[in-house]
Amino acid sequence: MSGILSLAMKLLLGDRGKFYTLVIGITFAVFLMMLMTSMFFGIIQHSAANIINIGAEIWVMDPNVQTPQNSIPMPDYMLDVVRSVPGVDYAVPLYLGAGLVRLENGDYQAATVVGLDDATLFGRPPLVEGRTADIYRNNAFFVVRDANYAKLGSPKLGTTFEINDHRGVIAGIATVPVGSLFGLPTLYTTYGRATQDLPSTRYVMSFILVRPKSPAAVAGIQRAVHALGYRALTAAEFTTRNDQFYEFQTAMGMNILIMTLISFVVGLSIAGETFYMFVLDNLERFGALKAIGARSSELVAMIFYQSLVVGFLGFGFGVLLASGLIAFGKLKIPNYAAVITYQNLGMALVMVLVISVVSAYIGIRRILRIDPFVVFRS
Amino acid sequence: MILTVDRVTKWFGEDPTRTYALRDVSFGVDHQEMLYIVGPSGSGKTTLLSVISGILRPNAGTVTVEGKDIWNLSADDLADFRLHTLGFVFQDYHLFPRLTTAENVAVPLVLRRVRWRDSLRKAREVLEVVGLADKAELPPPRLSGGEQQRVAIARAIVAEPDLLVLDEPTASLDGDTGKRIIEFVKTRILEAHRAIIVVTHDDRIYQFATRIIHMEDGRIVDRAEAVA
Ligand SMILES: Nc1ncnc2c1ncn2[C@@H]1O[C@H](COP(=O)(O)OP(=O)(O)O)[C@@H](O)[C@H]1O
Ligand SMILES: [Mg+2]
Numbered sequence: 363m364s365g366i367l368s369l370a371m372k373l374l375l376g377d378r379g380k381f382y383t384l385v386i387g388i389t390f391a392v393f394l395m396m397l398m399t400s401m402f403f404g405i406i407q408h409s410a411a412n413i414i415n416i417g418a419e420i421w422v423m424d425p426n427v428q429t430p431q432n433s434i435p436m437p438d439y440m441l442d443v444v445r446s447v448p449g450v451d452y453a454v455p456l457y458l459g460a461g462l463v464r465l466e467n468g469d470y471q472a473a474t475v476v477g478l479d480d481a482t483l484f485g486r487p488p489l490v491e492g493r494t495a496d497i498y499r500n501n502a503f504f505v506v507r508d509a510n511y512a513k514l515g516s517p518k519l520g521t522t523f524e525i526n527d528h529r530g531v532i533a534g535i536a537t538v539p540v541g542s543l544f545g546l547p548t549l550y551t552t553y554g555r556a557t558q559d560l561p562s563t564r565y566v567m568s569f570i571l572v573r574p575k576s577p578a579a580v581a582g583i584q585r586a587v588h589a590l591g592y593r594a595l596t597a598a599e600f601t602t603r604n605d606q607f608y609e610f611q612t613a614m615g616m617n618i619l620i621m622t623l624i625s626f627v628v629g630l631s632i633a634g635e636t637f638y639m640f641v642l643d644n645l646e647r648f649g650a651l652k653a654i655g656a657r658s659s660e661l662v663a664m665i666f667y668q669s670l671v672v673g674f675l676g677f678g679f680g681v682l683l684a685s686g687l688i689a690f691g692k693l694k695i696p697n698y699a700a701v702i703t704y705q706n707l708g709m710a711l712v713m714v715l716v717i718s719v720v721s722a723y724i725g726i727r728r729i730l731r732i733d734p735f736v737v738f739r740s
Numbered sequence: 741m742i743l744t745v746d747r748v749t750k751w752f753g754e755d756p757t758r759t760y761a762l763r764d765v766s767f768g769v770d771h772q773e774m775l776y777i778v779g780p781s782g783s784g785k786t787t788l789l790s791v792i793s794g795i796l797r798p799n800a801g802t803v804t805v806e807g808k809d810i811w812n813l814s815a816d817d818l819a820d821f822r823l824h825t826l827g828f829v830f831q832d833y834h835l836f837p838r839l840t841t842a843e844n845v846a847v848p849l850v851l852r853r854v855r856w857r858d859s860l861r862k863a864r865e866v867l868e869v870v871g872l873a874d875k876a877e878l879p880p881p882r883l884s885g886g887e888q889q890r891v892a893i894a895r896a897i898v899a900e901p902d903l904l905v906l907d908e909p910t911a912s913l914d915g916d917t918g919k920r921i922i923e924f925v926k927t928r929i930l931e932a933h934r935a936i937i938v939v940t941h942d943d944r945i946y947q948f949a950t951r952i953i954h955m956e957d958g959r960i961v962d963r964a965e966a967v968a
Contacts, residue, residue, distance in 0.1 A: 365850035365859060369839075376838025650834040653795055655823025656851050657816050734795045737830045738786045738907060 366656075370664035373644060374671065380640045384633055384672040385679065388717060391629020392680025392710050393687075395622050399706035400688055402618040404699035406608050408543035410601045412458060415538040416476070416485035418571035420583060421600050422453070425593045428607040430600070431544070433458050435565035440592065444570050447586040449579025451572075454479035457556040458568040461549065464524040465515050473514065473525070474548045477556025484571055487550060492519055492534030497552060502533035506548040508541040509695075525549070528559040543699055626713050633676075634721045637669060641725035645732055653734035661729050666722045673718030677711060741804075742903060742935045743769040743792060748801030750787055750958075761787040762798070763958040769903075774926055774936045774948060779955035785939040786831070786907055788955070792937070793826050793905050794818045805903065823851055827896035829906040833888050835880040841891050842867060842876040848899040866894045869928065886917040893921065897929055904929055904936045915944050922948050 374381055412430040413421070422444055424434035444453045457477030464470055478486055478497075486494065487506060496502055503525075505517055517523070521532045530549070542548055557566040572594065574580050580596060587594035595603060609615035641648070648661055684702070691698040750762040761784045769775050777785050790796035792803050794810045803810050810821055822828075827848075835844050845863035850856060867876050870890040872883075880888050889909065896904055904925070910918030922938070922945045930936060938949070946952065954962045 365853065365856045368856050369843075369847065369850055372839055372843065373836070376836075646834065647836055650830070650836075651847070651851070652819070653793075653822065653828060653830075653834075654848055654851060655819050655821075655826075657819045659816075660851070735790050737828075737832075737834050738790050738795070 366660050366664060367667050370667045371671065373647065373664070374640075374668045377640060377643065380636050380643070381672065383636045384640070385675045387632030387636060388629055388673055388676025388714060389679040389683065391625045391632070391717070392677050392714060393683045394625035394628070395710050395713060396681055396684035396702065396706060397687065397700070398618050398621045398625065399709060400684065400700040400702050402614070403703050403706055404701045405543060405614065406605050407701055408540060408699045409608055410604045411538070411540040411542050412476070413597055413600050413604065414540045415487065416456065416571065418456075418485060418569075418573070418597060420572035420574060420580065420594050420596055422570035422572055422587055422592055422594045423568075425591070427593070428611065429604045430458060430569075433568035436567045436570070436592065437565050438567060440590070441567065441570055443590060444572060444587065447583055449575050449582045449586075451575045452482075453570050453572045454482055454484045455553050455567045456485065456569040456571050457553050457560070457566060459556070459560055460546070461525045461560050463514060463530075463547075463549075466521070466523065467515070469515075471513050472546055474542060474544075474546045475525070475556055475560055476548065476550045477553040477560075478550060479571075480552045480554045483552075487536035487538050489534045489536050492532075494534070496533035497550070499531075499533055501529045501531050501555075502551065503530050504534035504536045504550040505532050506536050506538050506550070508538065508548070510542065510545055510547040513545075514547045526560050622709075626717075629676075629713070630717045630720060633669075633672070633717050634724055637672075637721035638724050638728070640668075641665070641728050645728070646736060648729050649732045649734050649736045652732060653737045658730055662726050665725045665729060666719075669718040669722035669725070673714045677714040680714075681707065681710065741768045742771050742773075742806060742933075743937075744802075744804040745788075745792060746802045746804070748788075748791055748798045748803065750784075750791055750796065750798045760958045762791065765801070765958070765960055767953055767960060769935050769937060771933055771935055772930055772950075774930055774938065774950045776946065776949040776952040777937065777939045777955060778941055778943075778946075778952055780941065783955040784958040785955055787958075789905055789907055789937065789939050793828065794822050823848065823899075825902050827899065827901035827904045829889075829892045829896045829904070829909050831907040831909075831911060833880075833892040835888060835891055835895075837879055837881050840877050840879060841872065841883065844880060844891055845894045845898050847895060852899060863894070863898055866898045867891075870894045870924070885912050886914075886921070889913060889917075889921060893925060897925075902934055904934065906936070906938045906940075908940055908942070909938065910940065910942045910945055918942060918945055 424436060427434050441455050444450060459475055461473050461475040462470055463473045478484060497504060505514060517532045519532055523530050574583055584594045688700045746766050748762055748765045751758045751760045753759055765788060777788060779785055791798045797811060805825060813821060842860055842863045845866055846859035849859035849862055864876050867873050870893060872887060872890055875883055875887060880891055926948050953960050
């Protein structure tokens with residue numbers, strides 16, 4: 363069989379123009395699709411930054427909450443209720459909201475404010491400067507040194523500012539695993555200070571973070587919270603819910619899906635069309651092979667091999683190109699949200715396989731109808 | 741008999757406009773025969789050649805090659821029959837322009853699952869026999885018409901077929917080249933267990949035939965005229 367495949371390869375490479383068109387067409391499609399889906403996965407991952415960074419096992423929230431950014435405040439008594447649910451090891455409140463920062467130079471800048479439970483500081487970020495206990499000092503905030511840090515004028519320990527007309531001072535500089543999507547700097551403080559200084563609604567508690575006594579207790583906690591008219595989600599469930607919100611309830615998901623489909627259709631039509639032209643151009647040659655004694659199955663193998671070779675080449679180049687561009691983007695824009703995951707690699711691979719197989723199928727249908735008698739006709 | 745053709749009829753098209761290319765054709769070919777099929781253009785020679793080489797299915801009649809009723813074989817067996825028993829030289833050569841000359845000659849061996857490298861070695865040997873050793877690495881379009889014809893012949897004989905069929909092998913060659921090539925084929929290929937069928941209307945090469953059959957309007961006329 364390998365000799366026949368070498369022959370197929372030589373026929374394919376014989377027509378340089380079509381070979382390049384095929385590879386470039388598939389490369390382009392894979393590139394587009396990889397870029398689209400990587401951006402999408404990147405956006406989704408960053409949009410779930412708070413779930414990852416805070417790291418609670420269970421999040422209790424109002425049933426209408428879709429994402430960590432859009433919390434619906436819950437009454438304070440819910441904290442005690444949740445604490446009394448069987449299986450709950452401990453439960454702490456979390457404030458997640460926005461504040462308006464006035465910098466020393468008079469400029470305004472919106473910021474995400476995370477208020478951590480005063481007693482435990484559960485979900486606190488690791489500090490690169492300052493000490494954890496300093497968060498209890500007057501008006502103390504920790505600032506996250508991420509891509510948006512400079513928007514607060516790159517504050518140092520001791521830098522003062524105003525937040526919602528209250529005084530604030532930087533008492534620590536922190537890092538987090540995943541940067542925020544929304545281009546806002548992040549400030550951490552205590553729940554007490556956050557809820558005193560910032561909100562204007564009657565209720566202030568954004569989430570209750572729960573640690574179950576054991577993994578087996580999770581389902582019972584969820585049922586109990588549900589019975590109270592609230593929702594308890596594991597971190598993974600909350601992430602999925604957040605993903606689904608961006609996928610299905612914003613225009614983003616649909617647009618990315620459409621772009622991905624378009625790149626698929628473009629790739630398929632370029633590759634399918636070119637491959638069919640290639641087959642038509644070589645009809646006489648395949649006819650001669652048939653006349654000399656190639657079996658139909660051998661011609662089918664040749665065509666599949668040819669289409670898979672261009673498919674995998676295009677896949678390789680497309681992935682290279684997309685990851686190159688994403689790496690470049692990350693170099694230039696610090697929190698450029700794009701990640702190549704096994705998921706989108708897999709999707710692109712499936713797409714390339716479909717393109718290859720469909721192109722091959724179109725060619726094969728034509729090849730199998732060749733009458734080897736053509737070789738006797740001039 | 742290496743080949744027996746029995747009452748073969750072949751028509752093209754549907755009923756009212758049916759044209760008969762072959763009408764009730766019967767003949768046989770023996771080992772060591774170099775049979776010529778001659779006749780005017782449109783008399784059915786190419787059609788006959790296609791039917792006996794398992795490429796064009798007749799409407800009636802049987803073709804038996806080495807005891808096998810070839811039109812009762814499955815598609816794969818028919819392909820194997822062509823691969824293992826026949827060697828073809830097509831009127832237009834049908835060489836692969838993007839392969840080298842040696843690779844072209846190697847194709848039947850590659851299809852027979854001979855390893856690529858061994859196929860190429862054998863192909864170069866055969867190219868030496870047809871006097872084209874120095875052109876082995878060139879693509880056919882860089883060769884002259886006569887040289888391409890010899891490449892086609894090399895490809896037809898590389899797997900040592902029992903039955904060699906040539907369709908108008910000298911149509912695009914000058915007289916001398918044509919003669920030399922046919923003489924070469926006859927002296928080098930025609931061994932005890934082999935036979936050659938040549939379709940032609942080039943009377944300059946009739947001298948090499950062991951027997952000539954004439955065709956006219958899909959029929960054999962003036963049977964078995966011995967020449968050589
Ligand atoms: N594929 C075909 N469809 C219709 N008619 C054909 C076809 N092939 C051959 N014929 C007809 O069959 C007859 C014999 O053709 P052919 O075998 O090519 O003759 P020759 O090779 O002797 O010139 C001609 O009348 C030709 O027009
Ligand atoms: Mg003819």
